[in-house]
Amino acid sequence: MKTKQRLLVITVLLTLFICTVMIVENTRSTQKAEETLVYWGMYGDKVFEIQQKLKQWGYYDGPIDGYYGAATFDAVKKFQAKNGLLVDGTVGNQTAAAMGISLGTSSSGGGTAPPSRGGSRGEGDVYLLAKAVHGEARGEPYLGKVAVAAVILNRVADPRFPDTIAGVIYQPGAFTAVSDGQINLTPDEESLRAARDALNGWDPTYGAVYYYNPAKATSAWIWSRPVHLVIGRHHFAT
Amino acid sequence: MRRWVIPGLLLLALIITGAWGYNQYMQNQDYTTRTNNLYQKSFYELVGRVGNIESGLSKLMVTGDQGQTIVMLSDVWRQADSAGSHLGQLPLRHMALDNTSKFLSQLSDYCRYLTIKAGEGKPLTVDEMNNLKELYNSCINLSNELRILESDVNTGTVSWQKIVDYGNKQLAEGTQDIVTRQFTKIEENSIEYPTLIYDGPFSETLLKPKKLNITGDDIDYEKAEGIAIDFIGRDRVERVGSGAETMGSIETWGVTIETNDGEGPFHVSVSKKGGKVVSVISEGVPKKATMSYKEAEKRAKDFLEKRGYRNMVPTYGQHNDGVAVINFAYKDGDVIIYPDLIKVKVSLGTGNFMGFEALNYLTAHKDRDLKEPKLSLEEARKLVNRNLEITSERLAVIPSKGGNEIQCYEFKGKFGNDNFIIYINADTGKEENILKILNTDNGTMVI
Numbered sequence: 001m002k003t004k005q006r007l008l009v010i011t012v013l014l015t016l017f018i019c020t021v022m023i024v025e026n027t028r029s030t031q032k033a034e035e036t037l038v039y040w041g042m043y044g045d046k047v048f049e050i051q052q053k054l055k056q057w058g059y060y061d062g063p064i065d066g067y068y069g070a071a072t073f074d075a076v077k078k079f080q081a082k083n084g085l086l087v088d089g090t091v092g093n094q095t096a097a098a099m100g101i102s103l104g105t106s107s108s109g110g111g112t113a114p115p116s117r118g119g120s121r122g123e124g125d126v127y128l129l130a131k132a133v134h135g136e137a138r139g140e141p142y143l144g145k146v147a148v149a150a151v152i153l154n155r156v157a158d159p160r161f162p163d164t165i166a167g168v169i170y171q172p173g174a175f176t177a178v179s180d181g182q183i184n185l186t187p188d189e190e191s192l193r194a195a196r197d198a199l200n201g202w203d204p205t206y207g208a209v210y211y212y213n214p215a216k217a218t219s220a221w222i223w224s225r226p227v228h229l230v231i232g233r234h235h236f237a238t
Numbered sequence: 239m240r241r242w243v244i245p246g247l248l249l250l251a252l253i254i255t256g257a258w259g260y261n262q263y264m265q266n267q268d269y270t271t272r273t274n275n276l277y278q279k280s281f282y283e284l285v286g287r288v289g290n291i292e293s294g295l296s297k298l299m300v301t302g303d304q305g306q307t308i309v310m311l312s313d314v315w316r317q318a319d320s321a322g323s324h325l326g327q328l329p330l331r332h333m334a335l336d337n338t339s340k341f342l343s344q345l346s347d348y349c350r351y352l353t354i355k356a357g358e359g360k361p362l363t364v365d366e367m368n369n370l371k372e373l374y375n376s377c378i379n380l381s382n383e384l385r386i387l388e389s390d391v392n393t394g395t396v397s398w399q400k401i402v403d404y405g406n407k408q409l410a411e412g413t414q415d416i417v418t419r420q421f422t423k424i425e426e427n428s429i430e431y432p433t434l435i436y437d438g439p440f441s442e443t444l445l446k447p448k449k450l451n452i453t454g455d456d457i458d459y460e461k462a463e464g465i466a467i468d469f470i471g472r473d474r475v476e477r478v479g480s481g482a483e484t485m486g487s488i489e490t491w492g493v494t495i496e497t498n499d500g501e502g503p504f505h506v507s508v509s510k511k512g513g514k515v516v517s518v519i520s521e522g523v524p525k526k527a528t529m530s531y532k533e534a535e536k537r538a539k540d541f542l543e544k545r546g547y548r549n550m551v552p553t554y555g556q557h558n559d560g561v562a563v564i565n566f567a568y569k570d571g572d573v574i575i576y577p578d579l580i581k582v583k584v585s586l587g588t589g590n591f592m593g594f595e596a597l598n599y600l601t602a603h604k605d606r607d608l609k610e611p612k613l614s615l616e617e618a619r620k621l622v623n624r625n626l627e628i629t630s631e632r633l634a635v636i637p638s639k640g641g642n643e644i645q646c647y648e649f650k651g652k653f654g655n656d657n658f659i660i661y662i663n664a665d666t667g668k669e670e671n672i673l674k675i676l677n678t679d680n681g682t683m684v685i
Binding site: 009012013015020141142143146159160161162163164167171172173174189193196200201202203204205206207219221226230231238 | 243244248250251254255277319322323326327328329330331332333335336337339340343344347402445447448481482483484485486487488490492505507516517519521523556558559563581583593595597598
């Protein structure tokens with residue numbers, strides 16, 4: 001009897017604990033924002049930028065040397081006091097915003113995904129295409145990955161589909177990897193290579209615009225499309 | 239006292255779970271509303287744009303002014319383009335949309351073609367006017383059907399969320415939602431459009447699948463295997479197996495070849511007719527680059543010559559992660575034939591061949607009877623913008639947007655720090671295309 005009661009208490013407490021964690025997580029995740037700081041003792045481009053701005057507005061009269069020293073510290077405090085910000089002599093996101101500069105992530109400009117340039121097929125397109133390939137054809141043979149990327153590019157060139165890579169990939173309901181979020185996984189090296197091969201003009205399907213997995217496809221319509229080739233679990237069709 | 243502890247805790251747990259559930263529910267509602275709003279916006283934009291196209295096309299029927307014609311045509315082109323991209327954002331199954339989407343793409347493309355033509359001072363022909371009239375009629379039908387749908391959307395009988403759910407569950411045919419039904423109706427009844435044959439990417443002639451321009455006997459798989467082995471190089475081959483066979487407009491045998499240097503396996507695609515290698519894709523992971531791009535280019539050219547492709551000249555190329563992809567164009571006498579394109583991939587680590595793509599060459603290559611151009615080089619040079627500092631010039635055949643071939647003078651030159659290529663039609667003097675050359679760390683690209 002005693003053990004049963006104790007078990008009950010433990011279960012109830014556990015439930016309580018889990019519920020609390022869930023609520024806390026819920027509220028926290030909405031507020032989470034990373035803050036980058038520029039403060040006393042730092043060197044770099046950002047300090048340069050801050051000094052330039054402050055000098056321009058007359059808060060700072062020291063040298064623009066990219067070193068955050070006492071003079072810069074005082075100037076930042078003056079700027080903060082004038083602009084009704086928290087006076088702490090440290091440049092955080094709010095102070096930076098008031099100065100009209102962005103702190104970004106780091107001055108070295110890391111990050112794996114380069115931005116897409118409109119029109120031309122830059123590295124951003126390779127990355128987006130690789131993400132789609134990774135989400136859709138992980139575990140398929142290499143040739144199947146190139147083929148999936150080629151299908152996306154064939155759709156871009158087809159009047160029945162949107163006319164950009166992003167438009168095709170994010171067309172509602174077009175790809176399961178987009179619907180279930182698998183597209184957001186980081187693509188592996190093989191997917192990137194496959195995407196690049198397809199962008200360079202290799203198309204193992206010679207013009208297919210559909211593919212499906214016969215074990216999963218339930219639409220009668222898709223079965224009526226002429227199949228061009230079969231790679232791994234995917235049937236490629238026009 | 240103690241017997242209240244457990245019920246108390248349970249009650250507290252119930253309240254917290256309830257609060258959590260309510261919170262989740264509200265959040266869910268919030269997201270649903272937001273996505274619904276996005277779909278709603280796309281739909282209203284689509285209806286608005288189609289309405290604009292309708293009025294634009296109707297005005298085109300009655301204008302007599304060339305300047306106005308250009309303005310209206312370019313407006314229809316822009317509106318149709320935008321309508322197409324909004325259509326692409328609706329959460330409907332592809333089958334319900336593909337004709338409507340094709341209609342908007344072709345309309346946009348056709349109006350673009352006519353805008354350019356009108357810009358050259360040429361009036362629209364009777365045929366083109368008739369095409370526009372037919373497109374206008376289809377557009378009225380489309381617009382009317384969309385308005386019926388709009389009233390359903392306005393009264394709130396359409397839930398985009400339900401449509402998404404239908405799509406996800408892939409319910410049996412027949413249980414369609416109202417929007418899909420309406421779009422299917424549009425697909426089946428409303429859109430009839432003329433067969434548009436003109437010089438643009440969505441012209442009907444170009445939408446037909448490509449065909450290989452190869453003569454010769456049909457070969458069996460065994461023969462294809464031999465051809466593939468010779469292509470890769472007998473000394474590199476370790477194991478051979480059959481690969482993916484393609485059917486449809488381009489029929490090929492697939493041969494998979496493993497090599498002894500770890501740069502494979504190679505997937506070789508050999509045409510069933512005539513036994514030509516159409517493409518080779520390697521799965522091999524490229525090794526660290528040790529040679530220059532120039533050296534790789536030389537090896538690629540050597541490779542092509544050994545495989546019987548003579549008179550090919552390298553045009554531009556790129557290198558990434560230890561491989562170089564080099565584009566070659568056929569040279570007919572002194573004229574560069576860009577449509578006859580072959581791509582060769584070479585490992586920058588070992589200099590070995592890693593990929594081949596000749597679909598363009600094998601579909602486009604033929605005996606061309608190139609005529610003497612009507613303009614001389616000097617006459618064409620005068621037509622180039624004076625700001626361009628010309629560095630090289632030659633005759634070239636380039637593909638037009640609609641897949642035709644145009645003989646042009648090719649002028650490479652500089653403006654400031656930027657490099658450009660300008661193509662002047664060798665017969666008419668028309669400036670056919672301008673390309674900008676991007677010299678990146680990874681090679682040259684043209685845009």
